[in-house]
Amino acid sequence: MRSLRIPLISFLLLILCGGAVYAALQSSAPGPAPLASYAPPGALLAIESPDFASVLAAWTHSSERKRWLAGDNYAGFSRSRLFDRLSQAQDEFATTAGLPPDSNFLQQIAGRQSLLAWYDIGNLEFLYITRLPPGDAAKTPLLQLRDRFEQRKAGDATFFVRTQQEPARTVAFAVQGDYLLLATREDLLAGALELLQHPAAATSRTLLNDTWYATTIAAASKTPGDLRMTLNLAKIVRSPYFRSYWIQQNVSETKQYIAALSDLYRSPDALREERVLIPADPDTQPQTSDLSSVLDLVPPGLGVYRAQSAPTTADILTQFEDKLLSRRPTEHSDTHIAPQADLSTPESGTSTNLEQRIDEPTLPAQPREQALTALRTLFSSATPTSLLSFSTVDPAPSTFTPIHTAVALTAAAPWSPTTLQQALTAALLPRLSSPGTSLQWTQRDEGGSSSYSLEGPQSLTFALIGNTCVLASDYPTLHQLLSAQRTATHSPRIASTIAGFSHRAERPPFLHLTATLDHSASPSAGTTPAFFSRNLASLSQTFVDLDSESFTQAPAKDGATRQTVLYQWKR
Structure with missing residues (x-):
């Protein structure tokens, strides 16, 4: 029997879309500083949670997860090209890190206050920061494999990095107090460690102070939800990966906004999602x-x-x-196939019509x-x-x-x-097929x-x-x-x-x-x-x-x- 397998990346995104539906509402106090103040600038999106471990646990033990894994929807997804690419990335991560990034690994590194910042969609470049209970950071499975990694320094902090070639995949991690940091780029991890050691330097070179992020956070609720996703839409819509895999295919509508934020709040009988979208042109706001x-x-x-x-x-x-009026299936148009070119020369006017300019062809009116x-x-x-x-x-x-x-x-x-x-x-x-019908x-x-x-x-x-x-x-x-x-x-x-x-x-x-x-x-x-x-x-x-x-x-x-x-x- 084929074992069920969920790539780490798709699992994280699935938690964003479905896992928060089943998470218990937490009232824990936030950390001493937003984790975005420790993330280098330039991210495409960030997913944050005040208690990621409980969100993950609720989804892991939910009946919805069991039904999804056993259903045809997952079976169809597992045969897709996107699944194959994510599975390949998971294998490459496992080869480099020395352990598979499966759901069990994710549960081991899930803390309370957490941040996942994405910097490149195609190369799956991300930085993950989580605050673990005292003493738990030193017990993470990655730390037990540190002898396989090269040791580096960022200020006074030590981190570990390993890069495997063909194709090149980097895994870097560090433990700084109660924080566990994991990244797929060495510079992202080193930058995060520098900011953790010197938070006063975070006035101009952090994700928290990126213009798109700061503007969106300022417009959002002061009480974050169980999950908060912030997106730099101005950069995301230019990515060919977004255009290929975004199922809604509404890039022209998405381009109206430069940034967006979504907060998810859970109650016993409902899930509420509060979104904030920052328009590129404030004068184009919809009428009410x-x-x-x-x-x-x-x-x-x-x-x-x-x-x-x-x-x-x-x-x-x-x-x-x-x-x-029509009530019939519309004609399907595949946007990935170029239309046939009409190379004929249209007839413009007649020799007896001296009032019409022949260099302005008359477009025939469509019957409909x-x-x-x-x-x-x-x-x-x-x-x-x-x-x-x-x-x-x-x-x-x-x-x-x-x-x-x-x-x-x-x-x-x-x-x-x-x-x-x-x-x-x-x-x-x-529309009637019988001539003379009234x-x-x-x-x-x-x-x-x-x-x-x-x-x-x-x-x-x-x-x-x-x-x-x-x-x-x-x-x-x-x-x-x-x-x-x-x-x-x-x-x-x-x-x-x-x-x-x-x-x-x-x-x-x-x-x-x-x-x-x-x-x-x-x-x-x-x-x-x-x-x-x-x-x-x-x-x-x-x-x-x-x-x-x-x-x-x-x-x-x-x-x-x-x-x-x-x-x-x-x-």
Whole structure:
């Protein structure tokens, strides 16, 4: 049986993403000085914890860890190129250090106040500083192997370093009082020891005083979470490794910020993540408004939703196309493959048209763009203030599991049902395959409000509530949203974006839907599990106790963008 193996680097990052979910909230006093004051400048990111040992212990003994290691998500990860590269780096570290950097080793060197600073992603260059209980630093397994290392001096402190060639890997470590230091670069360890011995010299040459780090810390909460991650985004987004392995592939959005910080706080039934993002241009901060008018439509404990303030016309059309008008799989575009070049010469004008400049070719209008002209004009003139998109999978298992969708839009003035019907009809008619087919709208009165539904091959319905227009893929979904609005508390919710996801409600129908789409069967040994029905499904099973997730974003008065992510748990 193949033994389970987690590279040290991926294990540390996994603790960042998942381990803090299960750590007990600690109230221990911080050390005499931030460990960042002992780290040399130039780091890309730093992960800090006031009690890393307890965070690690909580994750190590959690049922989530056991489920993840036994699941298809881990099996898929273990076959990836990233896993192979991290495994190779782990082997090289073990050869140089003389012992494997596995989870057992990590537990042995995990202290309370701890810092992991990354200086190079590709070469895995890092500095780790941790404060151990008195006397424990001298008992670390690395210190027992010091005879295999070369002895060096940094001021009055002694440290040990060893470098193995082909490829070159360096392991350096030292014990300074109750501190254990470990690095993969000799200069990083020597610099940290110098700062530990002469903290007064830390006024201009430490991570603590790096501009990006100091600015982000100043904007963050004065009470750090169980884990705190600080990122130098201005440098990270330029790394080819970040562009290759960052799964979100949203580099253009990330480039809007020069630095970021995330604090994770644990309570018995929730995990709260407080983020601070420092924008490159403070004048480009997102607008805020009261999103309660559209959020009140979301049925409690159901679906996936996202509400945003001051949406652009392009934002609205994208959601209308995705949720209501097209409702079909989008064409996949592989960004790693260059498009085919069109080498033809376009014809510009005719010999009889003397009013058009022939050196300015006329771009042909796209048919879909023409169909959306009426909607685009309507949205541009309506001055929308908030936009909501909503999706949920039908909970009743069947051969065809429908996905119900809805979009709500609030404007500065009431909507005209006739104008909206005409614009929607113009957008939908080109989608119909039967020539001459017409779309007929019917009105339905219910509870003092009116709704309008399409009859025929296209299902679509909408209702108007004051200045809010609510559109849905079918009438039962519209009825759900309207019922939720009637019973909502209607309390103000000021933000630029608020989103949410009900894992508990959506998990069963999602598993049924993906199993149908993947035609899932037990894969043979050595094959990669089906991505949706097995890989993602096993990740859902790992966090089966996660009830829901919510996200809130709003700009702050100090110019930073603040985000709060709340993970709600039910054990």
